[in-house]
Amino acid sequence: MRIKLDENLSKEAAGIFRQAGHDTESVFSQGMTGSSDRKIISVCQSEKRCLITLDLDFANPFLFPPDQYSGIAVFRLPPHPSYSDLLILCRTLLVALVEKDIDKKLWIIQKNRIREYQPENDIEVIGQ
Numbered sequence: 001m002r003i004k005l006d007e008n009l010s011k012e013a014a015g016i017f018r019q020a021g022h023d024t025e026s027v028f029s030q031g032m033t034g035s036s037d038r039k040i041i042s043v044c045q046s047e048k049r050c051l052i053t054l055d056l057d058f059a060n061p062f063l064f065p066p067d068q069y070s071g072i073a074v075f076r077l078p079p080h081p082s083y084s085d086l087l088i089l090c091r092t093l094l095v096a097l098v099e100k101d102i103d104k105k106l107w108i109i110q111k112n113r114i115r116e117y118q119p120e121n122d123i124e125v126i127g128q
Contacts, residue, residue: 001097002070004044006053007033009075009086013052016090022097025049037064045069050102052093061106061117071102076110088112 003017007027017024025047027033027040035043037057041064044051050071051058058064059074066072075089089109096107096114106117 001102002047002049004030004040004047004049004051006040006051006055008054009052012083013086013090016087017052017094020094041069041072059106059108061119064106066106066117067104067119069104071105071107073102073107073109076108078111085111 005026
């Protein structure tokens with residue numbers, strides 16, 4: 001899968017996705033640090049990359065309709081997160097990507113679970 005990590009995710013996260021076999025780029029590595037959300041999602045769209053981010057603005061399907069993109073995954077860390085919390089979210093997403101396709105979907109990734117936005121206002125929970 002083609003992935004772009006937002007600037008708020010570490011180089012280690014990029015390594016985790018690359019090690020799992022994903023074609024991974026980052027906002028940082030492409031010199032897009034500080035770019036607007038619209039610019040970032042537009043580049044993801046043209047590159048056909050799924051965006052992985054901590055930016056909650058991307059969780060708003062009215063601002064960023066998931067059916068227009070190759071997937072949006074928004075990580076929700078707990079209050080006072082640790083590095084291991086980030087690793088858990090990466091692993092949770094990696095397991096889900098083996099089982100399901102994120103193309104044209106919005107996934108909210110939490111510890112050991114994923115909520116999938118459904119246009120008809122239903123939420124599907126992947127894993128528990």
